[in-house]
Amino acid sequence: MSKTSLDKSKIKFLLLEGIHQSAIDTLKAAGYENIEAISGSIPEEELKQKIADAHFIGIRSRTHLTAEVFDCAKKLIAVGCFCIGTNQVDLQAACERGIVVFNAPYSNTRSVAELVLAEAILLLRGIPAKNMGCHRGGWLKSATNSFEIRGKTLGIVGYGSIGTQLSILAENLGMHVIFYDVVNKLSLGNAHPVESLQELLATADIVTLHVPELPSTKWMIGEKEIRQMKKGGILINASRGTVVEIEPLADAIKDEHLSGAAIDVFPVEPRSNKDEFQSPLRGLDNVILTPHIGGSTMEAQRNIGVEVAEKLIKYSDNGSSITAVNFPEVALPSQSNIHRILHVHQNIPGVMSEINKVFSDNNINVRGQYLQTNEKVGYVVIDLDAKSSELAQEKLQQVKGTIRCRVLF
Numbered sequence: 001m002s003k004t005s006l007d008k009s010k011i012k013f014l015l016l017e018g019i020h021q022s023a024i025d026t027l028k029a030a031g032y033e034n035i036e037a038i039s040g041s042i043p044e045e046e047l048k049q050k051i052a053d054a055h056f057i058g059i060r061s062r063t064h065l066t067a068e069v070f071d072c073a074k075k076l077i078a079v080g081c082f083c084i085g086t087n088q089v090d091l092q093a094a095c096e097r098g099i100v101v102f103n104a105p106y107s108n109t110r111s112v113a114e115l116v117l118a119e120a121i122l123l124l125r126g127i128p129a130k131n132m133g134c135h136r137g138g139w140l141k142s143a144t145n146s147f148e149i150r151g152k153t154l155g156i157v158g159y160g161s162i163g164t165q166l167s168i169l170a171e172n173l174g175m176h177v178i179f180y181d182v183v184n185k186l187s188l189g190n191a192h193p194v195e196s197l198q199e200l201l202a203t204a205d206i207v208t209l210h211v212p213e214l215p216s217t218k219w220m221i222g223e224k225e226i227r228q229m230k231k232g233g234i235l236i237n238a239s240r241g242t243v244v245e246i247e248p249l250a251d252a253i254k255d256e257h258l259s260g261a262a263i264d265v266f267p268v269e270p271r272s273n274k275d276e277f278q279s280p281l282r283g284l285d286n287v288i289l290t291p292h293i294g295g296s297t298m299e300a301q302r303n304i305g306v307e308v309a310e311k312l313i314k315y316s317d318n319g320s321s322i323t324a325v326n327f328p329e330v331a332l333p334s335q336s337n338i339h340r341i342l343h344v345h346q347n348i349p350g351v352m353s354e355i356n357k358v359f360s361d362n363n364i365n366v367r368g369q370y371l372q373t374n375e376k377v378g379y380v381v382i383d384l385d386a387k388s389s390e391l392a393q394e395k396l397q398q399v400k401g402t403i404r405c406r407v408l409f
């Protein structure tokens with residue numbers, strides 16, 4: 001088992017939002033016992049208090065880690081987003097404070113794709129409305145406006161991990177797939193790229209959104225885009241709540257421009273399962289509303305738990321920042337019989353020569369050095385003989401631009 005200079009029992013993990021037990025098991029198997037796991041998200045003031053003595057925090061989509069929260073997290077080394085999206089974290093603020101952010105980019109991909117396909121089938125058959133009818137004692141037996149999915153055109157906006165997985169599943173059901181992405185993407189199967197979002201909206205029977213939350217995707221589907229969709233079309237959003245404007249969507253369902261919608265993510269989502277969910281879409285029978293559970297399956301959550309916990313362990317034990325979403329990625333060999341210094345600094349001219357001067361001025365032999373930088377920060381890892389590390393750490397902490405300096409042995 002790898003060692004960290006800080007006793008593992010003192011390294012605190014704060015896990016929020018009901019992160020799967022697999023994460024806790026993985027951390028414990030690596031020797032980390034100091035784990036506080038909370039089943040929901042917590043109010044910001046409580047978060048600020050709890051994060052103050054945490055070295056690692058694990059969150060899902062509900063917890064917002066802002067610059068202000070990070071300012072209360074003086075010991076924080078890394079954040080694990082136990083999900084795909086990282087829009088809930090101020091990635092730049094984390095980077096500037098030397099805090100590494102990891103996520104699980106693929107573990108719930110399949111779960112989202114399956115849900116979207118199931119919703120498309122249900123909506124094409126008008127099942128949500130018929131289901132509500134039966135619950136109210138009605139009997140809406142009719143084939144009118146009920147359609148098979150075979151032969152219909154699915155328009156995928158954002159042909160990334162989820163979009164491509166969905167594309168394959170949809171073709172297997174006999175659908176035609178078209179997609180729109182801002183990046184040139186290899187078409188899988190017979191999927192066909194289109195030139196513009198407008199072309200996709202005007203052509204697809206079902207439009208499904210799989211873009212990240214970005215300034216460029218904010219409100220990308222508003223009234224104009226909804227009206228560009230085919231009459232009787234279906235809109236599915238399991239990406240982020242800021243991608244679709246909800247009021248015009250509700251209007252388009254009410255005046256029957258669209259025949260149905262399935263929405264999993266909302267501009268404002270309840271913080272906890274106890275808070276009331278409010279939306280103009282409530283009460284519209286042919287709209288499937290789900291509480292942001294696109295990726296919430298036991299399989300996905302278990303896999304995410306292991307994947308992100310392993311990334312945090314690797315960073316804690318070995319310093320490897322590979323797959324970090326906000327930080328220079330440094331791949332490192334395992335360390336034995338050496339001390340390893342992890343130095344995060346502002347990426348300013350001359351900083352590396354100051355760092356290397358510490359070793360030459362103090363006659364310290366460097367056994368290995370690994371460096372990566374991004375625009376704002378540099379991450380340099382230096383392997384040394386055990387006898388030199390204390391002095392080196394002390395001197396490196398004084399180098400102008402130093403953000404953090406940690407030692408592993």
Ligand SMILES: NC(=O)C1=CN([C@@H]2O[C@H](COP(=O)(O)OP(=O)(O)OC[C@H]3O[C@@H](n4cnc5c(N)ncnc54)[C@H](O)[C@@H]3O)[C@@H](O)[C@H]2O)C=CC1
Binds near residue numbers: 084109112264265293
């Ligand atoms: N509802 C849920 O529980 C879940 C939601 N998600 C959301 O789904 C999103 C997509 O996930 P992945 O497919 O894994 O991401 P990804 O990064 O693999 O794919 C996103 C694609 O969108 C494209 N894109 C970006 N801006 C675009 C634009 N303006 N127009 C068209 N395409 C654009 C990108 O080029 C990329 O190909 C995540 O960022 C997350 O927000 C992910 C998992 C679960």
Ligand SMILES: O=C(O)CCC(=O)C(=O)O
Binds near residue numbers: 085
């Ligand atoms: O599981 C969650 O809380 C969020 C899932 C999600 O939206 C994601 O993976 O990006």
